[in-house]
Amino acid sequence: MDLIVELGKRSYPIIFCDIDEAGQRLTECVKSKKFMVITDDNVEKYYLKDICRSLESQGYEVVTSVIPAGEESKTMETAKGLLQQALKYGLDRTSCIAALGGGVVGDISGFVAATYMRGIDFVQIPTTLLAQVDSSVGGKVAVNLPEAKNIVGAFHQPRAVIVDVKTLKTLPERELKTGLAEVIKYGVIRDKGFFQWLDIHMEDLLALDMEALKYAIKRSCEIKAEIVGQDETEQGLRAVLNFGHTLGHALEALTDYKKYTHGEAVAIGMVYASKIALNRKMISQQFYDEILKLIKKAGLPTVFDDFPFEEVLNKLTSDKKAYNGRIIFALVDENRNFIKAEIHPDEIKSVLY
Amino acid sequence: MDLIVELGKRSYPIIFCDIDEAGQRLTECVKSKKFMVITDDNVEKYYLKDICRSLESQGYEVVTSVIPAGEESKTMETAKGLLQQALKYGLDRTSCIAALGGGVVGDISGFVAATYMRGIDFVQIPTTLLAQVDSSVGGKVAVNLPEAKNIVGAFHQPRAVIVDVKTLKTLPERELKTGLAEVIKYGVIRDKGFFQWLDIHMEDLLALDMEALKYAIKRSCEIKAEIVGQDETEQGLRAVLNFGHTLGHALEALTDYKKYTHGEAVAIGMVYASKIALNRKMISQQFYDEILKLIKKAGLPTVFDDFPFEEVLNKLTSDKKAYNGRIIFALVDENRNFIKAEIHPDEIKSVLY
Numbered sequence: 001m002d003l004i005v006e007l008g009k010r011s012y013p014i015i016f017c018d019i020d021e022a023g024q025r026l027t028e029c030v031k032s033k034k035f036m037v038i039t040d041d042n043v044e045k046y047y048l049k050d051i052c053r054s055l056e057s058q059g060y061e062v063v064t065s066v067i068p069a070g071e072e073s074k075t076m077e078t079a080k081g082l083l084q085q086a087l088k089y090g091l092d093r094t095s096c097i098a099a100l101g102g103g104v105v106g107d108i109s110g111f112v113a114a115t116y117m118r119g120i121d122f123v124q125i126p127t128t129l130l131a132q133v134d135s136s137v138g139g140k141v142a143v144n145l146p147e148a149k150n151i152v153g154a155f156h157q158p159r160a161v162i163v164d165v166k167t168l169k170t171l172p173e174r175e176l177k178t179g180l181a182e183v184i185k186y187g188v189i190r191d192k193g194f195f196q197w198l199d200i201h202m203e204d205l206l207a208l209d210m211e212a213l214k215y216a217i218k219r220s221c222e223i224k225a226e227i228v229g230q231d232e233t234e235q236g237l238r239a240v241l242n243f244g245h246t247l248g249h250a251l252e253a254l255t256d257y258k259k260y261t262h263g264e265a266v267a268i269g270m271v272y273a274s275k276i277a278l279n280r281k282m283i284s285q286q287f288y289d290e291i292l293k294l295i296k297k298a299g300l301p302t303v304f305d306d307f308p309f310e311e312v313l314n315k316l317t318s319d320k321k322a323y324n325g326r327i328i329f330a331l332v333d334e335n336r337n338f339i340k341a342e343i344h345p346d347e348i349k350s351v352l353y
Numbered sequence: 354m355d356l357i358v359e360l361g362k363r364s365y366p367i368i369f370c371d372i373d374e375a376g377q378r379l380t381e382c383v384k385s386k387k388f389m390v391i392t393d394d395n396v397e398k399y400y401l402k403d404i405c406r407s408l409e410s411q412g413y414e415v416v417t418s419v420i421p422a423g424e425e426s427k428t429m430e431t432a433k434g435l436l437q438q439a440l441k442y443g444l445d446r447t448s449c450i451a452a453l454g455g456g457v458v459g460d461i462s463g464f465v466a467a468t469y470m471r472g473i474d475f476v477q478i479p480t481t482l483l484a485q486v487d488s489s490v491g492g493k494v495a496v497n498l499p500e501a502k503n504i505v506g507a508f509h510q511p512r513a514v515i516v517d518v519k520t521l522k523t524l525p526e527r528e529l530k531t532g533l534a535e536v537i538k539y540g541v542i543r544d545k546g547f548f549q550w551l552d553i554h555m556e557d558l559l560a561l562d563m564e565a566l567k568y569a570i571k572r573s574c575e576i577k578a579e580i581v582g583q584d585e586t587e588q589g590l591r592a593v594l595n596f597g598h599t600l601g602h603a604l605e606a607l608t609d610y611k612k613y614t615h616g617e618a619v620a621i622g623m624v625y626a627s628k629i630a631l632n633r634k635m636i637s638q639q640f641y642d643e644i645l646k647l648i649k650k651a652g653l654p655t656v657f658d659d660f661p662f663e664e665v666l667n668k669l670t671s672d673k674k675a676y677n678g679r680i681i682f683a684l685v686d687e688n689r690n691f692i693k694a695e696i697h698p699d700e701i702k703s704v705l706y
Binding site for chain 1: 429432436440446467468470471472493495499504507508586
């Protein structure tokens, strides 16, 4: 069964199928006759031919564009190159861009689709766990500036998300774990039963048990879809998805995005956000211990290196979600109620050090 | 009396007032506390100090950014520089970008506002006739690629448009005339009474009679607001605003945007679109003659240089609005009914040559 992200006219399905079936399934939700598939030079090796063949088998005209793998590609310069290619390939307002890859490919392809001729259709075909459970769903697209990540972007919902769980077989283990951090997040912020399921099945997930992965991804997408459906442009509830991300982003920025993967930084961020919630008596010691235990079980870090507090604070106050220099954390209580909390630097210091 | 562009939650006023009153009037429709005013090094000399003083008098924090005047600035590179400045100045999601200037400043500032942190507020303060009657209203924002104009952009409605007619006193005459082409367009596509008023008052407009200009701008904005209110993202009716623009764009592109101003190219485009309508017996010889006469009265060109037909055709088929290489013209009949017509190359050739 597909999931649906309910956004009125902009509703779209999250389709679980083989890459070979993608073309056929897309005929249900995309009217375009021409696709530009964007991928990176890593994913290209594994799946580009398959997706092109699948699209062409349905009569679609397909052109492709390959960018270098890695966060370094998520720039306005790369976006400009892709926009120029779209023009050269003759994409018009009825064409569709397909993002085949992880978060970088999805984000930049979405930005290109959002801005080419003021917006054309696009579909996400995520091939990493992180992209499958998080970045491919919800319509947030962006590129980086040298000074800040995801600072230039748009809300541009895809027409469909195609998830082939088998693509995770080619994913490096560290990348699998980084995706698990977001999976755990959904259990913490929204669903006690799922949290307990994760505790039982974490070894299966790490061992690439396809059925377990499929369930975890579906449940994660379900939760994200429900939240995005209620608050598309993050006026309120959607900010709960930032649980663990305020400190996480600061740690990533502090280490120049080199030391931690996104999920590792978020894992540490979730631990400290939970500690703040514990100190505020919003959650029990038991829930806090369970969170810590599950993160460890996923092979993710729970503590960070000894950075001077001033440097951490500086990054926290310059976060995109900060407001007039005030630090905002997404917290949840024992019953998974979301609280958007302003945290005083002293409170952060007492928890972090 | 202000005009309102009716777009539900995104409705906004077109406010006619002195630049000195802009700050006070903006307190009614902008919640931001911080403005980044973007202008060019030409308009800067005349109005930047005034607008800053007016904003600061209301307690707004104001930062400014000046780009070189001219179409050459409307690039992704300039946009990137502005986005970096916004970040350096500490603009957050609650800040507002104000575009002070003509179409280039309005388009690129709007693009920056549409993409900075996935979209922040912006206001338009147009200082050219073309921007006051056309580009500042309707939310189309964009930058150019070397290969094509306005190809990268978004729909991002301003929170308000501030029109101070007196700014036209510093506008070069050729720029005044280019704006008059769009004013005439509104009379042709939508309002017989306005068309007749223009015929009577064209000399007043050219002589910078402030009352006449104010009326012409208001009526033009009213017509554009009504059309945009019915069709924000150009699914249908809004395309009537492209009257004269299909050939106009081709002529601009053929001459590398150097020979004709936008309005001059549109004027010629309107003549030939009218000729097609005449040949199709959609309009009378009399209406055609009146259109030609009014365009001449405004000091605008009605014929174009002798380009090889193949070159014209090539530009027409690569237009952003072309569809699978088919050429689409916006036409109107005698009763100002809009017809979106596919025009065969033979028909174009017979009219143009």
